[in-house]
Amino acid sequence: MPVRVESSAPTQISGADSWQSTPQACTLLSVGQAFSGTQNVSNNQKDEAWRVNVRIQGLDLDHGYLCGTMEALNVPMADTPVVTFWEGEIVDGKNYNFFTGKWQAAPEDDIRHWTKFPSFCPLMNQVEVDGGKSLDLSNYPCIFMRWKEQYFVNVGTDCGLTIAGFYYVCFSCSDGSISGFYYDPNSSPFQKLELKSTNEGRSGFSFSSYELQ
Amino acid sequence: MPTSASSAIPKPSSELVSRLTAADAAVKLKALRDIKNQIIGNRTKKLSFVKLGVVPHVAAILSSTSDPNILVQSAAVLGSFACGVDAGVSAVLDAGAFPRLLRLLADPDPKVVDAGARSLRMVYQSKLAPKYDFLQQENTKFLLSLLNSQNENVTGLGASIIVHSCDTIAEQKALYNGGVLEKLIDLLDGSLSQRDASLESIATIFKNNVEAIAKFMQPGREDCLSYIIELMKDRNPKTRLLACVCLIVIRNSSPCYLQDIGIKMKLIHSLLELLDNPGQVGDEASFVFSTLIAEKEELQKLAFEANAIDTLYNHLQKDQLSPRRFQGILLAFSHLCSKLESCRSRFLSLQVMNIVIDALQHESSDIRIAACTCLRSVSRSIKNLSAGYFMNETVVLPVVRLLHNPSNAVQVAALGAISNIVVDFSTKRSIFIECGGVKELVRLSKSMDLDIRLNALWALRNLMFLANNMYKSGIFMELTASLLASLVCDPEPSIQEHAMALVRNLIDGCEDSIEYAFAEDGIILNTICRQLQSISRDEIGVQGMHVLCNVASGNEFHKERLMKQLFPQGDDVIQSFVVKFLQSDNSQLRIAAVWVIINLSLPSSPRAPDRVTKLQNAGIVSQMKNMVNDPCLDVKLRVRTVLGQLMAFGDGIAL
Numbered sequence: 001m002p003v004r005v006e007s008s009a010p011t012q013i014s015g016a017d018s019w020q021s022t023p024q025a026c027t028l029l030s031v032g033q034a035f036s037g038t039q040n041v042s043n044n045q046k047d048e049a050w051r052v053n054v055r056i057q058g059l060d061l062d063h064g065y066l067c068g069t070m071e072a073l074n075v076p077m078a079d080t081p082v083v084t085f086w087e088g089e090i091v092d093g094k095n096y097n098f099f100t101g102k103w104q105a106a107p108e109d110d111i112r113h114w115t116k117f118p119s120f121c122p123l124m125n126q127v128e129v130d131g132g133k134s135l136d137l138s139n140y141p142c143i144f145m146r147w148k149e150q151y152f153v154n155v156g157t158d159c160g161l162t163i164a165g166f167y168y169v170c171f172s173c174s175d176g177s178i179s180g181f182y183y184d185p186n187s188s189p190f191q192k193l194e195l196k197s198t199n200e201g202r203s204g205f206s207f208s209s210y211e212l213q
Numbered sequence: 214m215p216t217s218a219s220s221a222i223p224k225p226s227s228e229l230v231s232r233l234t235a236a237d238a239a240v241k242l243k244a245l246r247d248i249k250n251q252i253i254g255n256r257t258k259k260l261s262f263v264k265l266g267v268v269p270h271v272a273a274i275l276s277s278t279s280d281p282n283i284l285v286q287s288a289a290v291l292g293s294f295a296c297g298v299d300a301g302v303s304a305v306l307d308a309g310a311f312p313r314l315l316r317l318l319a320d321p322d323p324k325v326v327d328a329g330a331r332s333l334r335m336v337y338q339s340k341l342a343p344k345y346d347f348l349q350q351e352n353t354k355f356l357l358s359l360l361n362s363q364n365e366n367v368t369g370l371g372a373s374i375i376v377h378s379c380d381t382i383a384e385q386k387a388l389y390n391g392g393v394l395e396k397l398i399d400l401l402d403g404s405l406s407q408r409d410a411s412l413e414s415i416a417t418i419f420k421n422n423v424e425a426i427a428k429f430m431q432p433g434r435e436d437c438l439s440y441i442i443e444l445m446k447d448r449n450p451k452t453r454l455l456a457c458v459c460l461i462v463i464r465n466s467s468p469c470y471l472q473d474i475g476i477k478m479k480l481i482h483s484l485l486e487l488l489d490n491p492g493q494v495g496d497e498a499s500f501v502f503s504t505l506i507a508e509k510e511e512l513q514k515l516a517f518e519a520n521a522i523d524t525l526y527n528h529l530q531k532d533q534l535s536p537r538r539f540q541g542i543l544l545a546f547s548h549l550c551s552k553l554e555s556c557r558s559r560f561l562s563l564q565v566m567n568i569v570i571d572a573l574q575h576e577s578s579d580i581r582i583a584a585c586t587c588l589r590s591v592s593r594s595i596k597n598l599s600a601g602y603f604m605n606e607t608v609v610l611p612v613v614r615l616l617h618n619p620s621n622a623v624q625v626a627a628l629g630a631i632s633n634i635v636v637d638f639s640t641k642r643s644i645f646i647e648c649g650g651v652k653e654l655v656r657l658s659k660s661m662d663l664d665i666r667l668n669a670l671w672a673l674r675n676l677m678f679l680a681n682n683m684y685k686s687g688i689f690m691e692l693t694a695s696l697l698a699s700l701v702c703d704p705e706p707s708i709q710e711h712a713m714a715l716v717r718n719l720i721d722g723c724e725d726s727i728e729y730a731f732a733e734d735g736i737i738l739n740t741i742c743r744q745l746q747s748i749s750r751d752e753i754g755v756q757g758m759h760v761l762c763n764v765a766s767g768n769e770f771h772k773e774r775l776m777k778q779l780f781p782q783g784d785d786v787i788q789s790f791v792v793k794f795l796q797s798d799n800s801q802l803r804i805a806a807v808w809v810i811i812n813l814s815l816p817s818s819p820r821a822p823d824r825v826t827k828l829q830n831a832g833i834v835s836q837m838k839n840m841v842n843d844p845c846l847d848v849k850l851r852v853r854t855v856l857g858q859l860m861a862f863g864d865g866i867a868l
Contacts, residue, residue, distance in 0.1 A: 025847060
């Protein structure tokens with residue numbers, strides 16, 4: 001979701017080799033699944049919260065990759081909902097670890113954000129040693145990710161909004177809820193994203209799928 | 214009245230025939246030389262003489278004389294007819310010249326032997342040449358005698374026979390057990406042509422044959438491999454290309470060899486440099502490059518780092534590309550862009566797409582197919598699909614037009630690209646629908662050709678993914694419930710799977726969509742439940758159970774209709790496939806089945822208690838309890854969801 005402060009462009013990182021198995025697929029985090037909730041635009045809880053919808057569009061566990069769109073519904077500066085496309089890195093110890101190594105995020109920034117998630121605490125000691133490379137997260141009930149918005153889908157880059165930062169994200173395999181914290185050195189710290197799995201008015205969960213050739 | 218040219222068999226002029234059949238050797242010789250001089254390098258003349266029926270007369274001379282000069286000239290003429298023109302090869306073979314040419318190899322005169330070998334090499338350049346049976350021991354001995362010859366054309370002929378005729382593991386085995394491999398290794402030290410012939414033959418014997426390669430790699434033979442590696446730097450471009458071919462075959466067939474990054478980089482750089490060669494070697498280099506990187510992400514990454522995309526693009530921009538070269542470069546692009554987003558991103562930034570889109574309309578079907586393959590690869594980029602990059606008229610119209618192409622292979626290639634392009638997150642599906650794309654896909658989903666039917670259905674399945682109600686309604690009207698039902702029970706398992714996946718997408722989204730499953734007296738749902746009773750592969754069960762899951766996510770009416778499907782005979786007996794899938798070794802199948810139970814037992818549903826009682830009586834609850842520590846985390850968590858929901862029903866449910 002876009003915020004209102006500018007920042008510099010991210011750099012690239014290559015994946016690290018490791019023996020770990022990738023996280024198991026979680027049906028609540030599969031392509032087509034939708035989530036909705038809010039993002040507090042400031043760490044001050046009294047401030048506005050934007051309504052946010054997220055849709056997963058692509059998932060590639062082998063490469064620790066997922067992507068989708070994020071729609072911010074009541075952005076004060078925008079006439080219409082603002083939709084962005086984001087790409088995610090899944091922290092699997094194989095492709096990515098807990099240390100971001102780019103996007104102006106130092107290990108201390110990483111730890112400061114990851115520790116906001118209660119489910120991260122049991123991993124903390126090992127992460128401080130090696131970024132979590134040696135952790136086996138394949139059966140862990142949470143999936144940690146970084147989501148980085150890549151472009152605006154329905155508005156131009158001159159919309160006065162920025163997508164320079166990225167989100168530290170924790171997905172709960174148990175109930176499909178998502179928590180996240182937006183990080184951008186030039187924005188308000190710890191803007192919190194809270195999303196729940198939605199079923200679009202149905203009395204139950206429905207799943208669709210596509211397969212690329 | 215004019216008649217078609219083929220309706221009458223033309224006769225050679227009586228003058229030419231009389232000269233070819235003249236008793237006077239000098240006249241005959243002159244006639245042969247005249248023909249040879251006219252047809253060398255002249256395809257039109259060759260075809261014209263073939264049509265005139267000259268070839269049988271020349272072939273006849275081979276068995277009617279022992280004059281070395283006449284034999285040499287006859288063989289040369291026949292070889293020339295066979296060189297590069299399939300109609301000429303056919304004429305030579307039909308005239309019975311092949312065994313006569315073979316006999317020349319035993320002639321005492323070395324010139325006759327040489328002419329016979331040259332001529333036969335020409336024949337063996339064509340796919341029409343007869344297969345040589347290596348499984349007969351005598352034939353292998355004969356082949357060895359050719360390879361042992363001092364004459365380069367004879368050894369070259371031996372190599373050509375191997376390259377043309379050795380296809381199976383058994384044939385490869387017959388050759389290396391018969392000592393052919395050792396001889397070919399010796400020939401690596403021979404002349405330039407022997408070395409090239411040897412490299413090509415060795416590659417043929419090694420292809421997909423781990424045992425043959427292991428023999429080659431025996432201790433003490435390390436020099437051979439090093440020598441071939443050295444040949445990648447040879448002065449002669451063809452030798453460099455063939456050395457690459459040989460090394461790639463070894464790598465691809467036996468992945469334990471040639472794994473160091475240095476060799477990989479050398480292969481990539483050598484092949485990219487060979488593209489500079491203006492002739493056949495440059496044409497083939499991109500095809501060989503494709504065999505190196507196909508399906509290998511690591512090599513694609515190295516090739517990307519070696520600037521392969523830019524290099525190929527530079528060659529693509531040159532004027533007067535041969536069709537073969539154009540095709541090869543497009544295929545190389547498609548392999549490069551098959552897995553890595555970095556490659557696709559670079560490809561798209563160079564505007565290669567304009568060339569690919571033009572190539573969709575090229576007169577050569579090979580190039581049209583290569584363009585579709587390229588488009589298919591690059592459209593695997595979800596980032597660009599999401600941006601609607603491919604869903605525009607410039608791309609969609611020419612590729613949809615190809616669905617009318619008379620060639621099945623072109624249609625299949627176009628459908629492959631369409632399958633990806635229609636995964637549209639940008640709400641621009643109307644472009645595809647308005648140009649008649651859906652009508653074409655539905656038409657082709659009824660094709661008798663399995664590949665066409667499968668790919669058309671695949672595209673429809675992807676088109677239906679997250680489609681809004683208006684599009685769904687339009688697509689469903691074209692498809693009809695009865696066609697969908699018939700695809701669900703198609704004899705081919707892959708069609709069943711995609712048809713069920715299509716239905717799954719059709720009834721996802723807005724709750725009203727579920728009604729499609731009940732159209733025409735529920736023909737689709739009935740057929741799916743019937744098919745699930747006996748599936749030939751798990752993937753069908755996974756898609757089928759997701760259809761049931763999506764139905765079960767609807768309102769009370771939908772849930773109750775599904776319950777009737779699941780309990781066809783009464784209250785206590787559930788369709789056996791439900792329990793079978795819950796107990797499957799396949800976690801995908803288990804999770805899909807568990808989701809059906811979750812949706813049917815949601816505590817907020819008014820009639821959930823009745824359904825839960827039925828599920829309990831049918832043994833589903835006890836099955837769920839058995840799965841509480843399922844090895845798959847997703848299944849385990851969802852089973853706990855079910856058990857948590859059942860708790861809400863209180864004492865009636867024995868947990």
